Amino acid sequence: MKPKFYPFYVSALVALLLLPSILSALADEILYEDNFSNLDPSWGTPGERLSANEGKLTLKPAPNTTQSILxxxxxxxxxxxxxxxxxxxxDANVPGGLIFWAKDHSNFYCLCINAAGYFKISRYVTDRWLQPVGWVENEAINKGIGQVNKLRVVTKGRQATAYINDKQVTTFNGQAPQGGGCVGVSGGSPENVQNTWQFAKLQVIALPGTSASSPAPTAQPSPPTVDPQRSPSPPQQPVGRVALRLHxxxxxxxxxxxxxxxxxxxYEGATSVERKPRQKENETDVEAVLPSESAEPLTFEVQAHGSKTAFEDxxxxxxxxxxxxxxxxxxEAGQCALAGLGDMFSPACEIVLGLDGIAVFVNKSNPINELTKQQIADIFSGRTTDWSQVGGNPGPINLYAGDDKSGTFDTFKSLVLNSxxxxxxxLRFENSAKLSDEVAADANGIGFAGMAFVRGNKALAVSEAGAGALLPTPFTVATTHYPLSxxxxxxIPANPKNEWTQKFVGFVLSELGGPSKLTPTGFFARKFVESALTKLEVFSWWTSGSEVAALNALFDNYKKLYPGVGVINATVAGGGGSAARPILQTRLAVGNPPDTWQSHPGWELLSQYVEPNYCEPVTDLYQSAGWDKIIPKPLIEMLTKDGKTYAVLTGVHHGNVLWYNKKLLDQNGIKVGEKxxxxxxxxxxxxxxAAGISALGVGDSGIWASAQLFxxxxxGVVGPEGWTDLFSGKMKWDDPKVKQAMQYFAKMQDYLNPDHASLTWDQAVEEVMRGKVAFTSMGDWADGEFIKAGMKEQEDFGWVNHPGTDGSFIIVADGFTLAKGAPHKDATSAWLKSIGSKEAQEAFNPLKGSIPARTDVDKSKFDSYHQWSMKEFASDKLLPSCVHGEAAPPAFQEALNEAITSFMRDKNTDKLATALVQAAGKAGPAAVGMLDFEGQTIKVENPDVPxxxxxxxxxxxxxxxxxxLYFHFRAGTSQLDDNALGELNRLVELLANPTYQRRALLLLGFSDSAGRAGKNIALSKERAKAVADQLQMRGxxxxxVNGFGKEMPLASNNTAEGREKNRRVEVWLR
Incomplete structure (x- = not known):
């Protein structure tokens, strides 16, 4: 199920994060309780899916989602x-329960049960569910729909003890939020069914001062040994015969x-292949049907419990x-020989799969970037226990390591710990991925695992005596220069009895080996492995019916082009991204970005994501694919800053469309013309x-829908010139024309559907379809809903520009970014290239309701509405949307939403005008136009020397x-600027090309004219050395390495911009 979060009262949450107010009390005193006689505002806004009455808090999650509230x-x-x-x-198999240790909506624990008699402890961290305690059946649970269960969690420090119906069921260690955490509840619904969850008698009680937990219950069995699993109910064991066992x-x-x-x-011709995780952690069955073998499925069994178990088994x-x-x-070889397997050191038995490096990693917030092997040994042996002892911030060092069966741990002991x-x-782990995730959630953590398991952490450069520090990269591992290679x-046995053994090994060596895949040192084709393992994460808020269908069309096109890459569809429900953006912002702020995310061009993209350096430019895609010639320049300008383009558009929505139920209007004698x-x-x-019909439908459970109506x-009142003047500061928000628009908006409130406050935008469109409402003013994503419902154009529904807006086209474009530090950069670039293709845009936009950003599509593939919208786009004045983050800064957009929310209550136009005047004054005038772009592909040039x-x-x-390319620096320092990491990665990728590997690399530094000549010479050399140090860490x-001070400026030193250009390091190849 997709997790669905409702970040209510964001301002209160921010205040809590900045200034935690910790409740303290005497032991056994009730710190907090809620009898749910009504819904306290701190839980959120009441609606169809969240309510409280008669002593119960009721959740009704949408199908295929989990609703978690704090x-x-x-x-x-x-x-x-x-x-x-x-x-x-x-559904009895779906989990829900009690949330505790909640830092915010992106980080919390939950004691979950289902009505089938199972419990687990789940942890949600940023974008994924972890399982500190997997599903376990327990007789303490009252099974069945309608049965009440009492849940209880006692927390003390990093330890939590869980009880169900007064029986202790487990105790575990976790990551309690520093300064305390919130509580909450959670419940889920399966696909195609909506569950109802009810919670009662919530209490938080102070602990006795001398005890780590509450008084002992009547029965206290030992905490069970549990095995995490992925699904909400225990999976069935495979029924196919086991053909090959890999342990x-x-x-x-x-x-x-x-x-x-x-x-x-x-490769063997399977007609179906399915990976099935077993109930026991780190065990997987790959099941397939091979028609040449049998109609029944066969299974390849993979058990990954550590290298030691390979030889035992x-x-x-x-x-x-x-x-x-x-x-x-x-x-171990002796035991295998006694078993008749042959000489395990012989080439027939010992197959070198490839090279890998053990990465030592820390939380991304840790300022430490490198350690010596001696320092690492001191840390993991317990001699060094505080980060300040190795140059970090004061704080205890928390250790995470593989268990005793782990080959990684054995190698680490040999290479680092010695005796x-x-x-x-x-803390010991069998599962390297879980180990990595724990470090990512612990600011003081440090762990080690194979290179593939760094995940959301920061790998450290490692040095040995007399040598520089090196990061674990394909370069450093392939040459074995990295100390932990x-x-x-x-x-395998010398003479395998299982025919599948030699077949599989031969295939693996052909895939990972061979002259084209192996370097002289035997480093295996890491890019193949990464493509096989890659799970590209695409973050969006497209969850309505037509949005899902359109997004799936993009996924299908991508998978067709790149079949080796999986996709994580990380959607968060909430129209206009109201729920998704806070979650995304949290992830970006802590350095854990998705590979790519949905964004609107203009201010949203450029100020929220480009300005803070959260995403990388994709200008080279526009040039290499020729998009700069087939996508209108105004659209590209909305994606561009300082000559660099930062997103790829999927389509362009027409924001100012008035939709109507044609049959309902015909029945009431109402005709709508071309405008x-x-x-x-x-x-x-x-x-x-007068006929008792709601004329205008709005779904403003998220206020953006009413804001779009405004x-x-x-x-419609100020016109396109007035629109530009408003957002450039020439027209004021209390102008008579603006007030006239506010009066019209106030008048529209008299015609709204009575349930507008509880509906989402797509539910309001559904009311138009059903004839409950006549009109809705909405972007043409509404068209996707009409088409998906099987309604016919100009027969069941029609459209026209919103009153007064004929000749104007409000752009609400959707695009996807390339995250700075994207976990799967190659896969992300491929995703962006695919969604910009003609095929993808022709498949996506008819389902979404938008028109393609490209102008070279086959228009005959689009229906009447799309062809009308294309003509409007070609002839109308194109204007950016404020509501969707294109025309104004985020601060003004937020202020507009707040002002509209207030206006919906009091209908006070003067108050609305005053609020917007004040907001515009704080935000400042917004420039609608942006600069054009320049190329970003690294070129090898032969310039004339001045x-x-x-x-x-x-x-x-x-x-x-x-x-x-140039590396630039902050004034007066040898500190690289924010763009340096991307430039370094691009340079390393270029130098990986065999064409350049034997050429000498020259780094030449320069300064601006500030300071004395001698100081500038020294500073320019330091800058060149800073780049050299970064490259050496990458092998x-x-x-x-040399420097020439203020010589040969690229621009005038009389301006700040010119001086910034002159503070540089040039890169040459000889």
Whole structure:
């Protein structure tokens, strides 16, 4: 199910994060309770899916979502938290329960149960669910729909103890929020069904001062040993015969080998291939039907419990292939020989799968960037216990390590710890992915695992005595220069009895090996492995019926072009992105971005995401694909800053459209022509109102829909010139024309559907379809809903420009970004290239209601509405939307929503005008136009050397070629600017090309004219050295590093912009 969050009262949440108000009390005192006689505002806004009455809080999550809400008005440290829960209706297998240790909507724990008799402890971190305690059946649970269960969690420090119906069911260690956390409740619905959840008697009680938990319950069984799993009910064991068994290393077996099994079975001609996680963690079945073998499915069994188990299971006949991230020991080889498997050190038995590096990583917020092997050994042996001892911020060092069966741990002991024991304070994990996720959630954490498991953390550069620090990269591992490089192995019997063994090994070596895939050192084709494992994360708020269909069309096109890449569809429900944006902003702020996310061009994209350096330019895509010639320049300008373009558009919506139920209007004698005036519109509304029909439908449970109605009405009065004047500051928000628009908007409130406050935008469109409402003023995403419902154009429904807006086109464009530091950058670039293609835009836009951003599409593939909209786009004045973040800064957009919310209550036009005047004054005038773009592809050039160039400079660049990129620096320092990381990555990618690997790399630094000549020379050399240090950490050593001070400026030193350009390092190849 897709998690769905409702970040109510965001201002209160921000205040809590900045200034936590911790409740303290005497032991056993009730710190907080809610009898749910009504809905306290701290829980959110009442509606169809959230309500409180008669002592119960009721949640009704939408199908295929999980609804989690927090009480954000109180924060608790150690406490005893209790609630009663019941599922009066719905699916018994779906989980819900009590939220605790909640930092915010992006980080919390939940004691979950289902009506089938199972419980688990879940943790939601930013964008994914983790399972500290997996599903366990427990007799304490009252099974069945309608049965009440009492949930209780006692927290003390990092420990939490869970009780169900007064019986202790588990105790575990977790990550309690610093300064305390909120409480809340959660409930889910399965696909196609809506569950009802009810909660009662919520209490938070202070703990006794001398006890870590509440008084002992009547029964206290030992905490059970549990195995996390992915689904809300225990999966069934496979029914197919097991054809091949692969046991051992978690590094290899967690993702790589299952992916290889899938590819192998497809290669063998499988008609269906499915990966099925087992109930036990780190065990997976890859099931397939091979018509050449049998009509019944066969299974490849993968158990990834550590390298040690590879040799144990080989010797006892429990597996066919052993997976290991270290070489077999003599004792282990002896046991296998006794079992008749042959010489496990021989080439017939020991297959080198490739090279890997053990990455040592920390939380991204940790300022430490590198450590020596000696420092790492001191940390993990317990000799060093505080980050300040290695140059970091003061704080305890929390250790995370693999368990004793892990080959990664064995290698780490050999390469780092030597004879020292691991500190007993270390938390141990069998699952490398879980280990990594725990470090990502712990600001003081440090762990180690294979390179593929760095995930949301920061890998450290590692150094040995007398050598520079190196990051674990394909460069450094392939050359074995990285100190923690290692080989990965498969082990098989000398004479395998299972015919699948040799077939699979041969396939794997052909996929990962061979002259085209191996370097001389045997480094395997990492890009193949990454493509097999990649799960591209696409973040959006497209969850209505037509939006889902359109998004799936983009996914289908992408998967067709790039079949080796999976997609994580990270959608968050909420029209206009009202719920998604706060979650996205939190992820970006903590350095955990999705690969790509939905954004509107203009102010939203450029100020919220480009300005803070959250995304990278994609200008090269526009040039290489020729999009700059087939996408209208005004659209590209809305995506562009400082000559760089930052998103790829999927389509362009027409924001100012008035939709109507044609049959309903015909029944009431109302005709709509090619355009409509305000007088004609209000006359039609009066006629409908007299007939007892709601004339105008709005779904403003998210206020943006009413704000859009106001936006369209405002344009209808002030016109396109007035629109531009408003958002450039020439026209004031209390201008008589603006007030006239406000009066029209106030008059429209008399015709609204009575349930508008509880509906979403698509539900309001549905009321138009059903004939309950006649009109709705909405962007043409509404067209997608009409078409998906099977309604016919100009027969069931019609459209016209909103009153007064004929000749104007409010642009509401949708695009996707490339995240700075995208976890899967290559896959993301491929995604962006695919969605900009002609095929994708022709598939997506008819379903979404928008028109393609490209002008070269086959118009015959589009219906009447789309062809009308295309003509309007070509002839109308194009204007950016304020409501959707294109025309004004976020601060003004937020102020507009607040002002409209207030206006919906009091209908006071003077108050509305005053609020917008004040907001515009704070935000400042907004420039609608943007600069054009320039290319970003690195080029190898042979420029003429300036005649006044220093003699040494001329000598050093003689015979060299210059690269078309610069590294820039902050004034007076050798600190690289915010764009440097992207430039470094691009340079490293270029130098990976065999064409350039044997050429000498030259780095030449320069300064502006500020300061003395001697200081500038020294500073320019320091800047060149700073770039050299960064490249050396990535396995690349420059041949020459020098500096020339203020010589050869690129621009005038009389301006700040010119001085910024002159503070640079040039890159040459000889």
């Amino acid at each position: 009480n954000q008005s109180n924060v608790f440290e150690d406490a005893d938290i209790r609630v009663e829960v019941v599922v009066p209706a719905g 051992g290393s978690n590094t290899i077996g967690k993702e790589l080998v299952p992916a290889l099994c899938e590819e192998f079975l497809k 080989l010797a006892t006949g429990k597996c066919d292939i052993g997976m290991a991230s270290r070489q077999i020991t003599s004792d 020292r024991p691991l500190s007993p304070r270390a 290692r080989r990965l192995f498969l082990y 409509i005036t305000f007088d004609e519109f209000f006359a039609a509304c009066d006629k409908l109102k 936006e369209n009405t405002l344009l 005649p006044r160039a220093p003699r040494q400079y001329v000598k050093e660049v003689s015979g060299a070629a210059k690269l078309s 690349i050593t420059p041949s020459l």
